[in-house]
Amino acid sequence: MSDAEWAAVRDLLPVPGWLAGRGGRPEGYCHRQMIDAVRYLVDNGIKWRAMPSDFPPWPRVYAFFARWREAGLVAELQDRLREAVRDAEGRDREPSAAVIDSQSVKADATVALTSRGFDAGKRINGRKRHLLTDTLGLLLAVLVTPASTTDRDAARLLLPAARGRFGRLARVWADGGYTGHLVDWSATQLGVVLDIVRRSDDIRGFQVL
16 A cells, blocks of 8 residues: 555554553554555455465454454445545535446356356356446445346345435436336335436447447
8 A cells, every 4th residue: 555545544444452452462463464465365366375475474364354344344444435535526425326237257167056147148157246336436335146137136136225325326327237127116115216328229339328
């Protein structure tokens, strides 16, 4: 992490028990090292056991990550940083509009059959990640399902969770994969307008809609 990044994150991390007078042994590694190690793992897509030796031992890094994740700290950091970016862009910290989409990705043979499926449209055997972002492209919510899960079925789980967290959310843009009953359901059950942006038959190749 750069010094500026660390300055933005440092005060959001929990104070170790031994520093707060709650006893226990002093920690052998600083939190900045732990975050650097987790970021390296995510950026390079490596296994925990493949952590380079110039980082703290991988069991210690994983223990810190698991503890922070279970305490909700990882999600809290994401929310705080997103709010800071939106504030710097002159936006309200809580979004009123979002974009939803999905992407099917192949899964390795070691991935359990219960957590993967076949996406007939994309002809991919694996998992599907469903993302909800604000209009700046910043992550609001994510859901991972077997690739056989339809976009509409996943949205029935993702949208209510997002609506519960973001009270101002009033409009969501989506592509043609979300057409049908979901539009009416979203309006009546969630009070959210699901705006379907259709692709013209005349368009060839990739084009932003």
